[in-house]
Structure formats: C-alpha cells, structure tokens
Amino acid sequence: MLKLEGINKIFNEATPDEKIALDNINLHLAPGDFVTIIGSNGAGKSTMMNMISGALTPDFGAVTIEGREVTRLPEYKRSQYIGRVFQDPMAGTAPSMTIEENLAIAYSRNAKRGLRKGVSRGRRDFFKSSLEKLGLGLENRFNAKVGMLSGGERQALSLLMATFTKPSILLLDEHTAALDPSRAELITRLTKQLVEEGNLTTLMVTHNMQQAIDLGNRLIMMDKGQIILTIDDEKKPTLTIPDLMSEFEKIRGEKMNSDRALLGS
Amino acid sequence: MFTALFGSVEQGIIYAIMALGVYLTFRVLDFPDLTVDGSFVTGAATAAMMIALGYHPIIATVLAIVAGFIAGCMTGLLHTKGKINPLLSGILMMIALYSINLRIMGLSDENAKVKPNIPLMNDDSIFTQFQGFWGNLGIDDALINFFKNTLGFQNAPSTWGTILVVLILTLIIKFIVDWFLKTEVGLAIRATGDNKRMIRSFSANTDGLIVLGLGISNALVAFSGALIAQYSKFADANMGIGMIVIGLASVIIGEAIFGTKTIFRTTMAVVAGAIIYRIIYAVALRIDWLDTSDMKLITAIIVVLALVIPQLVDKRREKIRKEKRRTERLTQQREVTQTQGGNHLA
Numbered sequence: 001m002l003k004l005e006g007i008n009k010i011f012n013e014a015t016p017d018e019k020i021a022l023d024n025i026n027l028h029l030a031p032g033d034f035v036t037i038i039g040s041n042g043a044g045k046s047t048m049m050n051m052i053s054g055a056l057t058p059d060f061g062a063v064t065i066e067g068r069e070v071t072r073l074p075e076y077k078r079s080q081y082i083g084r085v086f087q088d089p090m091a092g093t094a095p096s097m098t099i100e101e102n103l104a105i106a107y108s109r110n111a112k113r114g115l116r117k118g119v120s121r122g123r124r125d126f127f128k129s130s131l132e133k134l135g136l137g138l139e140n141r142f143n144a145k146v147g148m149l150s151g152g153e154r155q156a157l158s159l160l161m162a163t164f165t166k167p168s169i170l171l172l173d174e175h176t177a178a179l180d181p182s183r184a185e186l187i188t189r190l191t192k193q194l195v196e197e198g199n200l201t202t203l204m205v206t207h208n209m210q211q212a213i214d215l216g217n218r219l220i221m222m223d224k225g226q227i228i229l230t231i232d233d234e235k236k237p238t239l240t241i242p243d244l245m246s247e248f249e250k251i252r253g254e255k256m257n258s259d260r261a262l263l264g265s
Numbered sequence: 266m267f268t269a270l271f272g273s274v275e276q277g278i279i280y281a282i283m284a285l286g287v288y289l290t291f292r293v294l295d296f297p298d299l300t301v302d303g304s305f306v307t308g309a310a311t312a313a314m315m316i317a318l319g320y321h322p323i324i325a326t327v328l329a330i331v332a333g334f335i336a337g338c339m340t341g342l343l344h345t346k347g348k349i350n351p352l353l354s355g356i357l358m359m360i361a362l363y364s365i366n367l368r369i370m371g372l373s374d375e376n377a378k379v380k381p382n383i384p385l386m387n388d389d390s391i392f393t394q395f396q397g398f399w400g401n402l403g404i405d406d407a408l409i410n411f412f413k414n415t416l417g418f419q420n421a422p423s424t425w426g427t428i429l430v431v432l433i434l435t436l437i438i439k440f441i442v443d444w445f446l447k448t449e450v451g452l453a454i455r456a457t458g459d460n461k462r463m464i465r466s467f468s469a470n471t472d473g474l475i476v477l478g479l480g481i482s483n484a485l486v487a488f489s490g491a492l493i494a495q496y497s498k499f500a501d502a503n504m505g506i507g508m509i510v511i512g513l514a515s516v517i518i519g520e521a522i523f524g525t526k527t528i529f530r531t532t533m534a535v536v537a538g539a540i541i542y543r544i545i546y547a548v549a550l551r552i553d554w555l556d557t558s559d560m561k562l563i564t565a566i567i568v569v570l571a572l573v574i575p576q577l578v579d580k581r582r583e584k585i586r587k588e589k590r591r592t593e594r595l596t597q598q599r600e601v602t603q604t605q606g607g608n609h610l611a
Contacts, residue, residue, distance in 0.1 A: 053466070079468040092466070094459035097452070105452050109467045113449035161467075 001201045002029040002169050007051055007061035009225075021047040022058070023225040029169075034195055034202045036212040038244070039222035045205045048222070049173050052203070054078040066168050080110060083162035083200075085155070085175040092158030095147030099138060099157065102146050103127045106161035130164050134190060152183030156190055163194045170195065172204040176211070188215065209241050223252065269547055271422045277543030278431040279492045280515065281536040282438050286485030287512030288535045293446065294478045295458035296344075299355030299509050301486050303362025304336040306505040308487025310369040313383040313500035317373040322391045326491045332369075333487020334480045336362060341476030366502055382501040383494075390495035392427050399426035431492065438485065439532050445481075446528050454478045486512075507561050514564055515539035517571040542567075 007025040012018050022044045029035060037045050050056040052063060054075035063071045065081050086092050093102050104118035107127075119127075124142075131139040134156050138149075146154060155175060163170060172191065176184035188211060195202050206212050212219055219236055221229035221244070228251050231239055283305060290298035308329040315325030336358060343354035367379035374380055399405070405424050412421035422428075445451045456464040457474045465471055486508075494500040519538020525531045542564075549555055549563055 074470075076465045076468055076470045079466050082466075084466045086462075091460070092463055094456040094463055096459050097455060101452055101455075104449070105456050105464065105469075106467050108449045108453070113453050113469065115445075115448045115450060118447055118449050118452040 001031045001033070001066060002052065003064040004051070005062045007058045009047060009051065009056065009058050020225050022051065025227060027227065029201050029203070031201055032199050033218060034216035035204070035218045035220060036216040037203065037205045037220050037222060038209060038212045043222040044225040045222055046173060049171050049203065049205060052169065053082055053084055053171055081168040083165070083167035083170045085158045085162050085172050087174040087177050089151040089154040089158070089178060092161065093146045093154050096145060098143050098145055100124065100127055100142045102157065103161060107165060109165050130160055134160060152179055152186060155179060155187050159187065159190055159194060163198055163200060166198050166200070168201065170200045170202040172202065174205050174207060177207060191215065209244060213239050213241070221248065228252070267418060268420045268422055270544060273543040273547040274540055275428050275431060276496065277540030278428065278435050279489055279496060280511065280543060281435050281539035282492070283486045283489035283508065284512045284515035284535050284539040285438060285442055285532060286482040286489070287509065288516050288532065289442070289478060289482040289485070291513060291516060293455055293458050294475060296351050296475065296479065297355070298340060298479055298482060299352060300336060300340045300358045300479070300483055301509040301512055302505040302507070303359040303366065304333045304483040304486045305490040305508045306366045306502060307336055307362055307369065308333050308490030309494035309500040309504060310366045312491035313385055313494045314369055314373040316385055316388050316390065317383050322389055322394060322495060326391060326488065329491035330484045330488045334484035336487070337479040337481070337483025338476050341479035345472035345475055363502065370500065370502070382499065385495065385498040391492070392430060392495060395430045396424065396426050435536060439536055442532055443529050507564065510564050510568055511542065514568045514571065515542045517568060518542055521571055521575060
C-alpha cells in the first residue's frame with residue numbers, strides 16, 4: 001500500500017545548521033496496517049510524514065502509494081490518496097466556514113471540483129449520518145461556523161473529514177497532543193473506531209508510549225533520522241513500556257532521554 | 266438634491282459590481298489585490314474602444330469583462346508562479362495596465378498609438394439601447410408627472426430606465442456570486458482564503474484557485490468600469506485612481522452596517538455599502554468648503570474609521586463582558602461560603 005525506499009533528507013545542507021533529518025528510511029505498509037511511530041523530538045517523525053504527504057520532497061529515495069510512484073507529485077495531487085490530521089486542531093478545518101461546508105470540501109477530495117452545489121440534499125444526509133458516529137451532537141449544529149467549536153470538537157471533525165472518503169493512507173501527526181486528557185482520550189477512541197470501520201492503512205506519530213502500544217498492529221521507533229526498532233504483529237500485543245525502554249538502551253547504548261516520551265505528555 | 270442623490274444611487278449600483286469584485290479578493294481569498302485601479306480602467310477602455318469602433322455595446326462589454334479576467338489572472342500568476350508578494354503583484358500589474366490601457370484606447374484611432382481618453386458622446390451604449398425599449402413604455406412620463414404634480418418636486422429624474430438596468434445587472438451578479446461561492450469550486454476558493462494548508466490536504470490546487478479567484482474578481486471590476494464608461498459617456502486613463510480604496514470602503518461600510526452572517530447577507534451588504542458610499546460622496550460635495558479633490562482624503566478617513574471603530578467596540582464589549590462575569594463569580598462565591606458556613610454551624 002505504502003512503500004518508502006531509501007529516503008534521505010538533509011536540511012540546511014552545507015551550512016553550520018546542517019541536519020540529517022532522514023537517513024536511508026525504508027518502510028513498507030501492507031493494506032490495513034496500523035503503524036504507530038514513537039521517537040524523541042527531532043527524530044524525523046514529522047519529516048517522514050511530510051515526505052509521504054508531499055509537503056516535502058526527499059533528496060534521494062522513492063515514495064510509492066498503491067504501486068504508483070508519487071515522489072515528485074505535488075501535495076495537492078497526492079492528497080487525493082492521503083487523509084491527514086494535524087497536531088494543531090486549527091489546521092485541519094476552515095474556521096469561517098460551516099460544519100457542512102467543511103465536510104463538503106473533504107467530500108470532494110477524490111473528484112474534480114466543478115460547479116455542482118457543494119452541499120446538496122443527498123450529501124447532507126450522508127454528512128449527518130457520518131457526524132452522528134462521532135457522538136458529539138455536531139449533526140445538530142450543521143450551520144455553525146467551525147471556528148466556534150472547541151479544540152476537541154474541531155479535531156474530531158478533522159478526523160472524520162480525513163477518513164470518511166476512505167483514503168488509501170491515513171496520516172495522524174500527534175493529533176491528540178494539543179488536547180486535554182479527556183478530549184485526547186475521546187479522539188483516540190474515535191481514531192480506533194474510524195480506522196477499524198474503514199480498514200484504513202494508517203501511520204500515527206505519537207509522543208505517548210502507552211497510546212503507541214494500545215493502538216495499531218505494528219510499532220516503529222525512530223531516532224536521529226533512522227528507524228531503529230520495528231515491532232510487528234506478533235510481538236506487539238504483549239509489548240510494554242519497560243520493554244520499549246530496554247530495547248532502546250540495547251540499541252543505542254544510552255538511556256532514553258525524553259521525559260516527555262516516557263510520561264506521554 | 267433629489268436628482269443629485271438619484272444619480273449617486275445609479276452610480277453606486279454600478280460601483281457595487283466593482284465592490285463585489287473587491288470583496289472576492291479582500292475578504293474571500295484574503296488577498297489584498299491592488300490590480301483593481303488598473304483593471305477598472307481596462308474594462309472602461311476596452312468597452313469604449315469597441316463602441317467607438319462601432320461594435321455592439323453588449324459585445325464591447327463582454328470583451329471588457331474578458332480583459333479584466335485576463336488582467337486578474339496575470340496578477341495571480343505573478344504571485345503564485347513568480348512567488349511575488351501579493352501587494353507587489355497587484356501594484357506591478359496596476360502600473361503595467363496603465364500603459365496597456367493607453368494602448369487599448371489608442372486602438373480606437375488609426376492615427377494614434379496611444380490615447381489618454383475616449384469620449385462617447387453620441388455613441389450607442391447599453392443604456393441607450395435599453396432606453397429605446399423603455400421609453401416606449403411611457404412609465405417615465407407617468408413617474409415624472411407623479412413626482413412633479415403629486416409630490417410637488419421641482420425636478421424629477423428624467424428616466425428610471427437606467428436605474429432599472431443597473432439594478433437588474435447588479436442583482437444578477439450578486440446572485441451569481443452567491444451561487445458560485447456555494448459550489449464545490451467556490452467552497453475551495455473560500456477555504457483557500459481561510460486555511461491554505463487544510464485545503465491542500467484535500468487535494469485542491471491553491472495556486473490555481475488563487476488565479477481563478479483573482480480573474481473573476483477583476484472581471485467584475487472591469488465590468489463595472491465598462492458600465493461606468495457607458496454611463497458617463499467617457500473613458501479616461503485616470504478614472505481608476507483610488508478605486509481599490511473606494512471598493513474597500515464599500516465592503517467595510519456595508520459589512521459594518523448589515524453584518525456578515527451569511528454569504529447572501531454579506532454580498533447584499535457590499536452592494537448597499539457601495540450605494541451608501543456614493544451618497545456620502547454626493548453629500549460631501551455639497552458642503553461649500555470642500556473641494557472635489559478632497560474626496561480621496563475623505564475616503565481614506567472613512568476606511569480608517571471603519572477599520573478602527575469596530576476594534577474599539579469589540580474591546581469595550583469584551584471589557585463589559587469580563588466585568589459582568591467577575592461580579593457573577595463573586596456573588597456565586599459569596600453564596601457558596603454562606604451555605605458552607607451554615608452547614609458548619611449545624
């Protein structure tokens with residue numbers, strides 16, 4: 001479904017700020033895989049997400065989605081296949097537009113946009129039934145501007161908008177990190193529900209080790225631009241936080257230094 | 266006075282089409298497009314040139330709209346493909362259009378390469394065409410009689426045909442804009458002005474949408490220019506100076522008075538704002554110690570006030586709201602301590 005082959009990316013090349021963001025990354029996702037990614041700040045997690053979404057292009061290497069090479073395809077063309085939820089709840093929705101208009105925008109993701117009405121009667125019914133799944137009562141606030149919603153509600157809406165057109169790949173970039181714990185839990189639950197329902201191939205970056213262990217069938221750990229640990233289907237169900245910590249020490253020969261990762265911000 | 270105001274309303278309705286164009290860029294796309302000063306004249310110049318050459322006014326007007334669309338797209342390309350700052354893209358296009366407009370007007374005269382203006386004194390226009398049909402209906406005579414005899418006015422507008430034509434045209438444009446902003450493409454353009462990152466993640470080409478939005482906006486501006494040229498029977502290279510500020514003033518005045526709850530209401534507000542601006546203009550010109558040339562200063566002051574006053578009002582409202590919340594909280598706390606004290610005693 002998704003293949004990354006030999007991806008390299010260096011920022012600020014040939015300056016004192018040079019930073020190797022991604023160092024020969026290889027990753028292969030089968031259809032229906034749900035991979036969680038952990039790693040400390042600057043490990044290259046977000047850069048990798050941006051390579052897949054097309055916001056950045058790799059210096060070397062290839063990105064393939066559903067057998068089609070998309071390495072140089074601009075972001076807006078690629079996003080036909082990719083659903084995305086950002087860390088910032090403000091980033092995934094248009095605040096001055098209504099809930100139904102936002103959904104209409106997401107709904108037209110796969111098709112060429114034309115002069116059809118964005119919110120037709122048939123679509124409205126579909127939007128309504130999709131919103132009901134969230135269980136937040138948003139279906140009764142169709143004409144509310146999205147800017148009036150709380151961060152949690154906006155993130156739930158972003159999640160729905162990213163998933164209800166059944167994208168080939170779903171990218172979740174620390175999408176619960178900016179929310180308070182109860183809201184984060186709600187979004188985590190919705191993520192699980194929506195991914196399972198759509199059987200979506202998913203990549204989720206998180207700082208929260210427990211969340212990384214609870215969700216998904218595979219887990220990878222990144223450090224300094226490399227994938228240093230891969231846990232697959234078989235080992236994942238029995239994985240614990242201490243396991244991860246000791247694995248990291250074994251590989252890197254040093255203690256994991258991110259309190260944030262440990263405590264799961 | 267009534268006749269003067271009547272003329273202002275007629276003009277205001279025509280300028281409203283330009284204001285709708287400005288609304289599309291400034292508000293919907295969030296792109297401060299200064300092309301307007303040039304593209305307004307492009308519309309006027311193209312229509313006047315075609316009419317002077319003997320083409321049908323409707324064909325002339327349509328060509329003017331196309332010319333405005335192209336001008337807007339050029340600004341969009343400068344910004345998106347040339348990566349030039351939005352303001353600078355508009356300014357560059359505006360100044361380029363100044364020369365182009367002189368050339369366009371020059372096409373009407375075999376002996377000249379460029380021309381600074383084209384008078385259309387005895388030429389046909391959309392208005393004279395309609396007048397031919399309208400005059401036969403006899404409604405004007407009836408209305409003039411009504412105003413002079415029944416209401417006792419000394420002067421009455423000589424025809425109601427013009428205001429009817431411009432009102433119909435402007436309302437048609439308004440409804441088209443309303444409809445367009447609700448289509449899939451329209452929603453994508455609005456989202457481009459609202460959150461570029463979001464709309465890109467839903468497979469929309471923001472560059473293309475910006476170019477399209479600027480094209481449509483300047484097509485409307487040129488349409489307005491073409492109508493003004495036919496209305497005042499004159500096209501001039503300098504008629505567009507300050508047009509962007511007038512458009513902005515119309516948008517801001519309208520929004521401040523009528524609100525922006527829905528698109529339907531906002532576009533209505535923009536049209537009304539353009540008419541109100543023209544009325545203010547007409548009234549200001551009647552004040553003895555003011556000169557016509559002061560109008561640009563007055564326009565600037567109107568825009569500044571319209572931008573600053575809402576901020577002050579918001580600040581004041583926020584303050585009042587906070588104080589109210591505080592007193593509410595304080596009384597609540599007092600009640601809580603009182604009940605707790607009671608329990609303790611018991």
